[in-house]
Amino acid sequence: MRKNPTFFYPKLLFVLLLLPWVNANATTVMQMNLGQLTNNADKIFRGEVIAVKSDAVNVGGGKLNTTTYTIRVSDLIKGELASEKGKRSNLVQVQMVGSLKRPAAKDGIRYVGGFNTPNLTVGTEYLLFTTRPSAIGLSMTVGVGQGLFSFKDGTFVRNQHDNQGLFRGMSTSFVEPFSGALDYDDFVKEIESLLQR
Numbered sequence: 001m002r003k004n005p006t007f008f009y010p011k012l013l014f015v016l017l018l019l020p021w022v023n024a025n026a027t028t029v030m031q032m033n034l035g036q037l038t039n040n041a042d043k044i045f046r047g048e049v050i051a052v053k054s055d056a057v058n059v060g061g062g063k064l065n066t067t068t069y070t071i072r073v074s075d076l077i078k079g080e081l082a083s084e085k086g087k088r089s090n091l092v093q094v095q096m097v098g099s100l101k102r103p104a105a106k107d108g109i110r111y112v113g114g115f116n117t118p119n120l121t122v123g124t125e126y127l128l129f130t131t132r133p134s135a136i137g138l139s140m141t142v143g144v145g146q147g148l149f150s151f152k153d154g155t156f157v158r159n160q161h162d163n164q165g166l167f168r169g170m171s172t173s174f175v176e177p178f179s180g181a182l183d184y185d186d187f188v189k190e191i192e193s194l195l196q197r
Contacts, residue, residue, distance in 0.1 A: 030143070031143075031146070031161075031165045031168070032142070032143045032146055032165075033165060033166060033167060033168045033169055033170050034166050034167060034170060034172075034190060034191065034194065035170055035194055036143075037129045037142050037143060037146060037147050037166075038078070038129070038191055038194045038195065039194075040129075040131065040142045040143075041078060041079070041129035041130060041131070041142050041147065042078075042079055042130060042131055042132035042133075042139075043076070043078060043079030043080075043092065043128070043129075043130045044076075044077040044078040044079065044127075044128070044129050044130075044191060045071075045073045045075060045076045045077060045078075045079070045092065045127070045128060045130075046073070046074050046075035046077075046125065046126070046127045046128075046184075047071040047072050047073040047074055047075075047092065047125065047126065047128070048071065048072050048074070048123065048124065048125045048126075049069055049070070049071050049120045049121060049122050049123065049124055049125075049126070050070050050071065050072050050091075050122065050123075051069070051070040051122065052067060052068070052069055052070075052120065052121075052122055053067070053068045053070075054066075054067060054099060055067065055068045055095060057095070057136045057137060057138065058136075059136050064097060065097075065098065065099035066095050066096060066097055066098065066099075066138065067095070067096050067098050067099065067117075068093055068094070068095045068096075069093065069094045069095075069096070069120050070091060070092075070093050071091065071092045071093075071094065071120075071126075071128070072090055072091055073090045073091070073092055074090075074125075075188075077188060077191055077192065077195075078191070078195060092130075094128070094130055094139050095133070095137050095138055095139060096117050096118070096138065096139065096140055096141075097117055097138060097140070098117040117140070117144065118141050118144065118145060118148045118160070120148075124150070125151050125154075126148060126149060126150060126151070127148075127149035127151070127157050127184070127187075128141055128147065128148060128149070129141060129142040129143075129146075129147030129148075130142065130147070144160075145159060145160025145161055146159055146160070146161055146166075147159070148160055151184070152181050155183060155184050155185075156181035156182060156183060156184065157181065157182050157184050157187055158180065158181045158182070162179045162180060163179055163180060163181070163182060164179045172190060173186075173190075174190075
C-alpha cells in the first residue's frame, strides 16, 4: 500500500526549511594571520593572571555578566599600561563577556550565547593580543582563541588553534602551513618586525 505523497512532501519541506535556521545561531570567527592579529590588537603583552572576578555591566537597560581578569604584565610588546599617581602600573584588567558560573567545556572554553570566550586561569602565564576596551569597558582577545597564547615549558607559545594559519599569506621565516608551538623570543621578533612596518 502506497503512502499519500501529499502528506509526506509538506513535512519534508517543513524540515528542509528549518535546517538553515537551526545553524543560523552559530558564531563564525574569521581566521587571522599574525599581521591581522597585531594590527587589530590594542595591547600585546605577556603576563600572569593574578585574580579573576565575576562582574556585570549595565547595558541597554539590563545587566551583562562579565569576567574581569587582573594580569601582571612581564613583557609589554604593544600598547600602553595605565598610570596611577604618575607611576606606571604593571597590571592590566581585561573585562570579557561571560560568567565564571557557567560550566567550562572540556577544552577550557566557555560558551556564551553561541559565542566562545577564553577562560584564563589564576597563576598561569599567557601572551595576549587584546582589543581596545569598548565604551562599556569590555575587551576580548583578538580573534577569540587566536589571540590567546599559552606557554609550554615557559619558552614556547601556542594559541587555541595550535597556531594554524598564523603565517598564512605572510613573508616570514616560518613555513606555511604551520602548526605547533613557537619559540617565544622568535615569535616576539616577528611581532616587533610587523610593528616597525
